[in-house]
Amino acid sequence: MDYNQLFTEMGIESQKIEAKGAVASYIPELHRVDPWKFGLHLTTIDNKNYGLGDCNEKFSIQSIAKVLILALAFELEDDKLWSRVGVEPSGTPFNSLVQLEYEKGIPRNPFINAGALVICDILVTRLKDPKQEFIDYVRNISGNRSIDYCQETAESEKSAGYKNTALISLMKSYGNIVNDIDVVLDFYFYLCSIEMTCKELSQEFLFLAANGINPLTNSRIVSPIKSKRINSIMQLCGFYDEAGEFSFRVGLPGKSGVGGGIIAIHPGKYSIAVWSPKLNKRGNSYKGMKILEFFTTRAESSIF
Amino acid sequence: MDYNQLFTEMGIESQKIEAKGAVASYIPELHRVDPWKFGLHLTTIDNKNYGLGDCNEKFSIQSIAKVLILALAFELEDDKLWSRVGVEPSGTPFNSLVQLEYEKGIPRNPFINAGALVICDILVTRLKDPKQEFIDYVRNISGNRSIDYCQETAESEKSAGYKNTALISLMKSYGNIVNDIDVVLDFYFYLCSIEMTCKELSQEFLFLAANGINPLTNSRIVSPIKSKRINSIMQLCGFYDEAGEFSFRVGLPGKSGVGGGIIAIHPGKYSIAVWSPKLNKRGNSYKGMKILEFFTTRAESSIF
């Protein structure tokens, strides 16, 4: 399909949608980002590319990287993975300890912080040099050597990360963390610091639109069934306490980050990345969700 | 697509899958059902039909009917509906009061009991003779005059329904129930008593596979966008605390009932109904979920 016409419309529409909410403020690296930035990029599985606004500017993808550690850990562990983390939506704010305690240290899904920490613990066990091997994995997915961590962001996260220390300590008290807490947290904070542009992001995630193969490099990242399952988890758990709202309005599996980025996938068709730093009350990009709703409504593009 | 070959396989497979769990026991009408019953029926949007086992035997569809009251109320109210009920997964067992209290009487979605009671309250306000008008609506959807309530089941539910009284009283204390509690509960218990066969069920729900039009009668039930949104809510909330598991394994939007029935939808393709009365710990048909997982895996049929 040719999205040129629609992207012209979206260029106009995107100027009408006011970016409401507030930029994340818990670390300076996120807080000082220009709140009015806006980028959008779509890549089809036959490698047609459509961009808008600041789509070639790097930003902190934050929790979107949780999908990539899941992809790697799922490949390494297969279904053993699910003894340590669930696949159910959380129904509570994203870093709540309540549910974790109720569930005896087994996080409900891999996209809440607790779940991502368990995935990190698995990768720390599995990989010799987790940070290096993981960034190589990320680069190889889209054949893009420019993708990297932002050390400054990672270090800032560390000094603000007491709630994550609480989460991982609680899980360790239940026996669901194997490695040293500080090592796992270090890896976690680094992966949250990865930076990409909207274009890079949409190309990075194209494998989930193509049954696990990245069409740009023709390399298999995950099996077809794992690709479907990762999409399913995104659909149900990708937007913290707002997964239903995103699914209801946008109709695609997706994942957000507090940097203001969102990736969404139409299996068999395309991946689309958007960036607008101001977040709504539930921690998701306000304008990002709006423009994606506009896009899928106009394109009549939905998995439902 | 021709599913004949696959249904032959499924006939064999279905005999291998042991029905684990237990038949619902809180009312005699459900408890006395033969636990080994098993039926399956698929209807494509071009009206090809594939059946297996006891697919022409009536059973109590129970909570599956919640999708139909939602469809009717959504048509009548449009987006006003969402001021009184949410679209987020519940993350807790299906009739929990905890979350309802925390959320000040606004149920998280229309498929938990509290949410369905709000939908009933809306229909009691909107319809002159709710029970009669609703069953007419259900019959018209698939052009099937044999569909009816089971009065015996409805009356039994009433005498066991104190938790629903608690839910509706709590919501009334928050102002989210307008009508008399007993009138709303009466309607609720009747709609849960509706009986269909697997074949009737798959034909009843075909409109959600066809953008809101039932291809069998060519009548529009809901608009395309409402059809998508109902599917989205089923995907995220259709299986109580097990929505993630169903989505992960089966990969389709669906809805279960404590009678052991499940309906699932592949938008653009088909609807499929299964019935096996024995429930797993989370209140969903054990064998029903297994056979649907087998089917979508073999057919490589998933929205993801």
Next chain:
Amino acid sequence: MDYNQLFTEMGIESQKIEAKGAVASYIPELHRVDPWKFGLHLTTIDNKNYGLGDCNEKFSIQSIAKVLILALAFELEDDKLWSRVGVEPSGTPFNSLVQLEYEKGIPRNPFINAGALVICDILVTRLKDPKQEFIDYVRNISGNRSIDYCQETAESEKSAGYKNTALISLMKSYGNIVNDIDVVLDFYFYLCSIEMTCKELSQEFLFLAANGINPLTNSRIVSPIKSKRINSIMQLCGFYDEAGEFSFRVGLPGKSGVGGGIIAIHPGKYSIAVWSPKLNKRGNSYKGMKILEFFTTRAESSIF
């Protein structure tokens, strides 16, 4: 001890303490009470009486009556009582359903609404004419025939009582309510409507300061050990989510009501009743707590 001197001081002090907060507003009978009313009355076990302000004006004692139904039910049931209700502080607001659900329908103590409803259910089982027999019991305790229900208040409570319907329905679903819900609720709303003056209240509760015997009538109401245990439950559970604060500041067992009344007991010495209708955020009389703190501090009167 002679409290004349101290009551003179308290007369002055009571004019300095501003009554902050708000009068209960959920029913007109409570809402229309003059917010500036203030009464105080102390009765020693040797029947010395000290009064202040509006201490001879009737007001709605509300939840304070829960102590009296407990006394009667405890006499009738002995320790069997504790299989249906606990003796632990609730740690949550007074009519929360959360904890009740978590505890499978066994209320944490007899002074939260759920617990009082269970006590009512017991009395409805035990008494032929619960309302008449209970008011006779109350009158006999202090030999005061003028004590009565306020029918107007009771009927108003009924029409505002959906949260209590929710509580009792939930308990019935767990099997912890034996009788018809409406009958138990009717009794509950009537007992909450009892009216007394501060003087009547302090004389009514004097038996808990005297090991279970009312020194005014010389009649035994409960055994010494039951008297101690009722005091213990008041100490830990008498002020909803503020029991610790009352115990910390006042240092006596006591019980409050949303009518603005408080009764407190110094075992072996006296009972003291106060009335000031404006409530703090936790539903207890603001000025009532302040003046009792002043009194026990000055009198150096505390069980600790």
Next chain:
Amino acid sequence: MDYNQLFTEMGIESQKIEAKGAVASYIPELHRVDPWKFGLHLTTIDNKNYGLGDCNEKFSIQSIAKVLILALAFELEDDKLWSRVGVEPSGTPFNSLVQLEYEKGIPRNPFINAGALVICDILVTRLKDPKQEFIDYVRNISGNRSIDYCQETAESEKSAGYKNTALISLMKSYGNIVNDIDVVLDFYFYLCSIEMTCKELSQEFLFLAANGINPLTNSRIVSPIKSKRINSIMQLCGFYDEAGEFSFRVGLPGKSGVGGGIIAIHPGKYSIAVWSPKLNKRGNSYKGMKILEFFTTRAESSIF
């Protein structure tokens, strides 16, 4: 009063009461204690002493030490203390994170682990050499230089203490911990390792029976009003989720530890310490509670 006769009876009774439950097993130092140990010691405010069984054998007083850090911090901070920790019973198991999160990092009282950690944080701020100064404080209270930490126990606690790390991290994320987490935890684990005999324990706590003055040394430890308030907090919060039960059955303020010790106070009369290592399901000494109930019932000794 002369308790000789009663202690003879209690010697017989104590052999009849079976020690049910299980010794704490989370660290070897507690687990290897002889489960059949039993000691009891009462000291009156005029220094009469009554002992039974293993009352001169040291054991780990564990959480009982939380009363002593509270006494010291309360002296140092006065009522400023209560901006950082509450005085309400917790209503949930003793190390639950749920309530702490709900209350935004302010623990409900100083005797749940979270509350004790806040008190430790205050002492780490206030004292130059917290461990040394605190043990000196403890020794001075009863003039007993033999009281000391058990380093082995403290170090074991550290390696098992991930839930405490979770608690303190969560509070730090809310800004209610000022100092370095590891420093505060180190102090906390040491104070929990203090060892005393029953006799030492009853003499150590005698100041709370005597309005804040230790009659043995004639030195003031806390003011009379602080003594009363500490007793009040013990009464409402001293036994985790079983405070109501202890108050109901024993009728005195008290505090338990997982080492199997309990201290109880009768203001104006005596302090009494008991030790029996086997704990009931709620973490309190089974036999210890039983023998104290027997004692206060026989002695008709209760604050109520």
